[in-house]
Each structure stands twice: as C-alpha cells, then as structure tokens.
Amino acid sequence: MKERQPKPRQQKEQAPFEDVIAGRNAVGEALRSGREIDRLLVAKGIGGSAAVLIAKARERGIPVKDVDSRKLDAMCGPHHQGVAAIAACKEFATLEDLFAVAEERAEPPFFIVCDELEDPHNLGAIVRSAEATGAHGVIIPKRRSVGLTAAVYKASAGAIEYVPVARVTNITDTLRELKERGVWVYGLDMDGEPWCATDLTGAVALVVGSEGRGLGRLVKEQCDFVLSLPMVGKVNSLNASVACSLMLYETARQRGGIAARNPK
Secondary structure (H helix, E strand, O other): OOOOOOOOOOOOOOOOOOOEEEOHHHHHHHHHHOOOEEEEEEEOOOOOOHHHHHHHHHHOOOOEEEEOHHHHHHHHOOOOOOEEEEEOOOOOEOHHHHHHHHHHOOOOOEEEEEOOOOOHHHHHHHHHHHHHOOOOEEEEEOOOOOOOOHHHHHHOOOHHHOOOEEEEOOHHHHHHHHHHOOOEEEEEEEEEEEHHHOOOOOOEEEEEOEOOOEOOHHHHHOOOEEEEOOOOOOOOOOOHHHHHHHHHHHHHHHHOOOOOOOOO
C-alpha cells in the first residue's frame, strides 16, 4: 500500500490592511483627491511613473519610505506595482486647532507631545488616556513616527474621534512655539524630578519619548522640567503609554483640584 504523503502546508495569506491603498493609479487618485495620507511606501529601485507619485507626496509633505517589495506583497498582495499609500484614519489637526479646544473649554492648554513613537498600540493607548483625562490634543512628528493608522484607531478604542492629533514638521521647533505661547513643557525621563512634587495646574505639555531611546537630546533640551516615576523593581523603565497615562492622571488630578491624601 502506497504511503500517503502529507499535503504541503499552505502559507496563510495575510489579509490586507484596511488603510492601505495599493497600485499606482489608486495611489495617484488618492493624492489628487486630497485624501489624508500618512505615508507613501515605495519598493526599492522602482522607477517610471512612481517618480511622479513620490514628487506629489513630497509636495504635500507626506513622508516617503523605501521598503522591500516583499513587505508590499505581504501588506496588499502581488498587484501593488511597487507603490502603496497608508491612509490616515482621521484628518490631522493643526496646532491652532488644539489651542482652540482649550479656549473653547476655558481651560489652560493640556497637550501630549510624542517624540517619535513607532508602536501604534502605544500611540492609540495614549490617545485613549488623553481623552479620558481631558487633554486638549496630541502632537506627533511627520517623520520617524507612527501616524493615524487603523491599528492606532483600534488601540484608541474610538477615542481618536474626540481627541485632535496634530502632525508637525519638527518637534523641537514646536516645543519652542508652545513655550512662547505660555505652555510649560515637561519631559518624561528616568533621571528627572519626582513626578508628584511638581505643579501641573497651568498650561502643560507632557513630552513622551520613543520606545527605544526615550527623549531625543534636542527635545530634552527644550523641556522646562524633566519628570520621572519611582521605580523600585528590577526593571528600570515602563512602557511609554503606561508612563504617559500615569502622568496624565496626575495632571488631571491637580487640574481638577482633587487633593492627595496626606498620611497622618
């Protein structure tokens, strides 16, 4: 009797991302229509009409990233023609929009600045905590940062609908502008002052560093204060979104006039 051979295991096809626009014509139309695009992905070494799409993206200030064509295959199948656009799940706000929210609520500005966060779950969780604590908006950089992707939307549990997210060209320049407009800038880092010994009741911007390196040097230099959380365990840092959430709630406590319980 002939031995039955096992069937070769088929590779599971990856479902396309909800926010991916693939193919040169589709991407071209998305760029022409003015649709909010987070970034343009281009296969390394691609030429032809892709150069026109790259030029249009750069005209609109959309980051362009060279990727391996296999990554595009995995994201959107074999018919991408070397080009894919990651569409933002929501239109980006401006810095003025964030100040307008604070003015409308008659409150001192309360912002979160994310310095090159790359994990969509971190950004989504921060937006969710920002909404829960009454923050007026989140600021992210155009480059080296996750944008408003479907994964960010999901991680925010819908909070992205209620919290404006501004995308700026340069975080350092933005921090300077915030300070000129009367906002105190507080960076979150391991070597800072105790988090609960600082007055956070005025106009505040909390700056969260990237997952790998924390706050960039130039960004840290723009902070008026650097705050840290107590760490008594063997691990010397917290997840970016967890640390940010703790600081958001301390800020909300102080701004809401909720007194801390003093030990007798």
